[in-house]
Amino acid sequence: xxxxQLKENTLYQPLLLGVVALLASASLAWAASxxxxxxxxxxxxxxxxxxxxxxxxxxADNDLLADSAQVEVEGGKxxxxxxxxxxxxxxxxxxxxxxxxxxxxxxILMAVDRDGKTLGVRVLKHTETxxxxxKIEASKADWIKSFDGKSLETARWAVKKDGGDFxxxxxxxxxxxxxxxxxxxxxxxxxxxxxAILGEAETSPALAKNKEQ
Amino acid sequence: MSDxxxxxxxxxxxxxxxxxxxxxxxxxxxxxxxxxxxxxxGLATTAVLVVSNILVSLIRKxxxxxxxxxxxxxxxxxxxxxxxxxxxxxxxxxxxxLGLFIALIVVNCAILGRAEAFAVKSSIPASIVDGLAMGLGxxxxxxxxxxIREFLGSGTLFAQASNLLGPSFAFLEVxxxxxxxxxxxxxxxxxxxxxxFLLAGKRxxxxxLEARSAAAAAPASA
Numbered sequence: 001x002x003x004x005q006l007k008e009n010t011l012y013q014p015l016l017l018g019v020v021a022l023l024a025s026a027s028l029a030w031a032a033s034x035x036x037x038x039x040x041x042x043x044x045x046x047x048x049x050x051x052x053x054x055x056x057x058x059x060a061d062n063d064l065l066a067d068s069a070q071v072e073v074e075g076g077k078x079x080x081x082x083x084x085x086x087x088x089x090x091x092x093x094x095x096x097x098x099x100x101x102x103x104x105x106x107x108i109l110m111a112v113d114r115d116g117k118t119l120g121v122r123v124l125k126h127t128e129t130x131x132x133x134x135k136i137e138a139s140k141a142d143w144i145k146s147f148d149g150k151s152l153e154t155a156r157w158a159v160k161k162d163g164g165d166f167x168x169x170x171x172x173x174x175x176x177x178x179x180x181x182x183x184x185x186x187x188x189x190x191x192x193x194x195x196a197i198l199g200e201a202e203t204s205p206a207l208a209k210n211k212e213q
Numbered sequence: 214m215s216d217x218x219x220x221x222x223x224x225x226x227x228x229x230x231x232x233x234x235x236x237x238x239x240x241x242x243x244x245x246x247x248x249x250x251x252x253x254x255g256l257a258t259t260a261v262l263v264v265s266n267i268l269v270s271l272i273r274k275x276x277x278x279x280x281x282x283x284x285x286x287x288x289x290x291x292x293x294x295x296x297x298x299x300x301x302x303x304x305x306x307x308x309x310x311l312g313l314f315i316a317l318i319v320v321n322c323a324i325l326g327r328a329e330a331f332a333v334k335s336s337i338p339a340s341i342v343d344g345l346a347m348g349l350g351x352x353x354x355x356x357x358x359x360x361i362r363e364f365l366g367s368g369t370l371f372a373q374a375s376n377l378l379g380p381s382f383a384f385l386e387v388x389x390x391x392x393x394x395x396x397x398x399x400x401x402x403x404x405x406x407x408x409x410f411l412l413a414g415k416r417x418x419x420x421x422l423e424a425r426s427a428a429a430a431a432p433a434s435a
Contacts, residue, residue: 003274013277016276016280017280017284020284021287024290024291027291027295031295031298032298035299035301035302038302038303042301042302129400131367131394131396132396
């Protein structure tokens with residue numbers, strides 16, 4: 001029986017499809033295992049670069065990626081925090097927050113020192129309008145650095161149009177408003193879960209001293 | 214040999230995916246916000262197109278007419294997924310720029326179109342040349358549209374090209390000093406406008422060339 005006759009057989013079609021699907025899955029599985037290590041290394045490098053951006057130089061002497069923890073926050077969600085340490089003492093924490101911008105979600109990475117002061121903020125991912133809303137990127141404008149050093153008490157957390165301390169952009173108010181609110185939310189989360197985020201027990205020396213007084 | 218020459222000319226100009234067949238306009242519009250993006254997307258598409266043409270040509274005698282479309286779709290989808298993972302692993306900087314669009318290659322009708330219209334009826338070498346020609350034609354079109362939009366829209370040329378081609382190509386990056394850019398060209402309407410002008414330009418050029426060759430042929434025949 002030659003191939004042309006075989007092709008007319010009803011069984012030929014499903015068998016052919018099955019073989020093709022099997023070969024396709026096999027090659028996908030092979031490709032996935034061949035690239036897995038390189039992809040996770042590249043993603044870890046991305047994260048490490050972002051972490052280095054939000055922290056001042058020489059702020060921490062530990063590997064933040066190896067020092068992460070899950071902290072329970074409002075609404076049963078868990079927040080991944082990376083702790084920055086100098087020797088034994090925890091100097092601050094880095095975590096992600098997100099805001100609802102004009103074009104979708106804005107993913108933000110922020111670092112807070114142990115007193116609730118912002119160390120640095122960077123936008124990781126956004127879909128805002130190019131040329132208008134993308135001034136939230138550190139590579140496009142210095143605006144994102146206006147958060148540095150601010151804490152909940154020392155700034156009015158709103159854009160100027162809403163009576164706050166932070167500039168909006170010409171033609172784009174929703175984007176900076178979303179970022180300001182997200183960072184403010186992050187600071188509030190930090191304030192209410194401070195010990196858990198810093199990874200310290202209730203009886204830290206400072207707190208015990210307070211109780212004695 | 215002259216066959217391959219015709220194939221090359223077809224892919225690059227006469228039957229260009231974007232400018233003549235008007236296929237694959239979705240990725241064309243979406244990624245051409247800069248020359249580098251256009252180039253990267255074009256090269257990734259070319260790679261998929263060449264390999265998919267090879268595979269389709271390889272199995273053209275085995276695959277039956279009734280199930281050929283699903284078979285081609287599975288092959289193309291697999292290839293795109295592999296390219297997606299490979300870029301993510303080894304060209305991560307570029308992947309961060311193009312990542313969203315790589316998956317779009319699956320629905321690039323030009324690839325299924327070449328499988329159906331060419332590779333399924335042709336030998337492997339011819340299919341390779343066809344895939345290369347069509348892919349490079351697509352790459353050229355995307356790069357040109359991207360460069361024009363980037364130049365008018367943000368006043369740069371080949372920004373971030375060193376992410377794609379390596380640091381030694383940093384000299385390609387040009388910045389026009391003191392030009393803020395016309396935002397419209399980066400936004401979707403800019404893509405339609407640039408494509409429209411380029412299509413019109415190609416038509417005019419083709420008509421001129423035809424008139425000239427007709428004029429050159431006339432005295433010879435007389």
